[in-house]
Amino acid sequence: MKDFAMIGAAGYIAPRHMKAIKDTGNNLIAALDVNDSVGILDSYFPDAEFFTEFERFDRHLDCLRRDKDTRRAEYIAICSPNYLHDAHMRFSLRSGANAICEKPLVLTPENIDELKTVEAETGNTINTILQLRLHPSIISLRDRVAKAISTTKHDVELTYITSRGSWYLESWKGDTRKSGGIATNIGVHFYDMLHFVFGDVQKNIVHYASATKAAGYLEYTNARVRWFLSIDVEDVPPEVRKEGQRTYRSITCNGDEIEFSGGFTDLHTRSYEEILQGNGFGLDDNRVAIDTVSEIRNATPKGLVGDFHPFLKGRTV
Template sequence: MKNFALIGAAGYIAPRHMRAIKDTGNVLVSAYDINDSVGIIDSISPESEFFTEFERFQEHAYRLKRDTSAALDYVAVCSPNYLHHAHIAAGLRLGCDVICEKPLVPSSAVLDELALVEKETGQRVYNILQLRHHQAILDLKDKVAQQQREQKYEVELTYITSRGKWYMESWKGDPRKSFGVATNIGVHFYDMLHFIFGKLQRNVVHYTDNYKAAGYLEYENARVRWFLSIDANDLPAAVKGKKPTYRSITVDGEEMEFSEGFTDLHTTSYQEILAGRGYGIEDARHCVETVEVIRSASVVPASSGEGHPMLASLRK
């Protein structure tokens, strides 16, 4: 049984980490968040210590180190994107391995810095890249590997996840803290595309604002037209008013069904990490570099066959 701490306990994704810790037979010893809306802890790990000041959380962790049976083994990081680097480094320096939500960090330079801290401390950083554990994704990866055809797959990725007015008032709406909509809601899709279709060869942005982005990615084995949005107005008519989220990936015109099967992927990720098969810094590098380019790229018109169908409505 391993001892866990969790940073960012009041966040949206934190309960999935709490449940993964419990479901893998481990214990949440302490949790930290500047916000105190963490009542979910009562139904998962009611004995956990909780702190709203990082200094007190850190001091408690140092005290636990004096007793090998009570010392923390892992720190899970679910804090806002811009704090990941600092919180990961703090966890490593506590003598813990760290499990962090995506995006791991904003840039390849920060990945290099974390690699140095890993070397200094002898601890490891793991990124939650849960789509790599989804059965539909694994099946497609196997299919692509087996076929080895010369012609690239034609892929269309559309992800619309409606967000209310609160979003732009929160850290998620501040690109200095979330690193923009493509990074915040898209980084795991870019990881998935690399996981299935190989190395990225071309990265072009056709549209970007605070609510949506679109572009073209070309991989070793695929040409991908992508569109991401948090604007409910972008939902297809068949979905609007019924569901807040629309997720679609077509491969050579055939819809890939992966709307289900997400519920337990964090637990699967924890099981793999605890078994020594987690995804680390170098596994995350490709998608970090992809969003880093997207954030800095100049918007260009879509070449023939490279524009997502949603582009036409965006330019009206």
Template sequence: MKNFALIGAAGYIAPRHMRAIKDTGNRLSVAYDINDSVGIIDSISPHSDFFTEFERFENHAYALKRNPETALDYVAICSPNYLHHAHIAAGLRLGADVICEKPLVPTVDMIDDLKIIERETGGKVFNILQLRHHSSILKLREKVMAASADQKFDVELTYITSRGKWYAQSWKGDPRKSFGIATNIGVHFYDMLHFIFGKLQQNVVHLHAESKAAGYLEYERARVRWFLSIDENDLPEDVKGKKTTYRNIDISGEQLEFSDGFTDLHTVSYQEILAGRGYGLDDARHCIETVSTIRTAVIQAPTADAHPFILNKSL
């Protein structure tokens, strides 16, 4: 049984980490969050210690380190994006390996810095890239790998997930903390595209606003027109009033359906990490390079390669 700490216990994604820790037969020893709305712990790990001040959490973790039976083996991180680097570094310096939600960090320079801290501490950083474990994604990857080497697939990716007024008031609505919509809600799609279609060859941005972004990506095996939005007004007319989220990935005329099968992917990710097959810093580099470029790119006028939502709407 491994000992885990959880940083960011009050966040949306934290319960999936708590359940993954429990479902893999391990112990959530201690959790930390500045927010004390963490009652979910009672149904998963009621005996875990909990702190709302990082200094007290860190001091407690150091005390646990004195005894091999209580020392932390892993620190899981679900904190706001801008704190990931600091919390990963703290976890490594506590003598633990680290499991972090995406986006891992905002830039490849920070990945390189974490590689230095890995060498200094002997620890290892793992990124949750759960779409790589989704059965539909794996089947598509096999199909692409089996296709002719010179074939490029035409992909249209659309993801609209409506968010209310609270979003702009939270850290997610602050680009200094979330690094913007393409990074916050798009990074796992860019990792998925790289995982399936290979290295990125071209990255063009047609739109990058507070609530939406769009562009064109060309990979070794695909040409991708993408559109991301948190604005409910962007929902297709046949979806408005029925659903708040629209997810569509069209691959050369075929729909990729992966709406189901998400609930257990964090547990699968933990199983793979514990078995020594987790995704580390080098695996995360490609999608971090992609979102970093999108954030800093010069916006280009839409061309025929732009997503239809950009060509057909006044956004």
């Protein structure tokens, strides 16, 4: 059994990490969040120490590390806001722990290089959650692409709409400096998946970008991809909304739908299993996706070209 600590225990994604820690037979000994709505801890680790102040959390972990008669945190799970990931990973490594960080790992490619230096200095490692690489449907698609003629360019359409209320833009997620913008916050794992399946990025063009939606074109070694991301419920197809759904997810390859709506439940646990076996996704595995979203964030939108993205046909954005 390994002992974990967690930063960002009140966050949306934290329960998936708690479940993964528990499901892999490990223990959470300490948790930190500036917000104290963390009753979820009782469902997983009721004996975990909880702190709302970073300094007290730091002191607690340091005391455990120095006391040879107690168990120390070997891993720190990081579920904090995006812009704090870099600092919290540095803290983890320098505290003698390995880091498991939620997506996006960092906001800029330069952060990856700096973190590699800290890894080398401390001897501790960083892993992240790139869960789509473990999804059976995505693995199957990658296998099919690998068997195709090497010069084949597949035509891919990616649409992901995950409705959010007005709170989203008022929170840190609505601040591009803190979240990285919509493509980074809700899209980074899709861009990683596209790289994982179709190879290196050759073109990256942004056609539309706002606080609530974005659209563009990516070309990979083996694919031409038109993508659309949104948090606006009005973008959910009417027939889907009629069924009470506020999320719409679609990936097609050469006109065929890739069914991957299911199979998400245990991907964090699967990720933890691989990390604990030494097979996790580290800094270099994240580089292409972080490069991609950084370029999208800093691009000047070129404007939608006619019905460039089929999903936007006849729509005003």
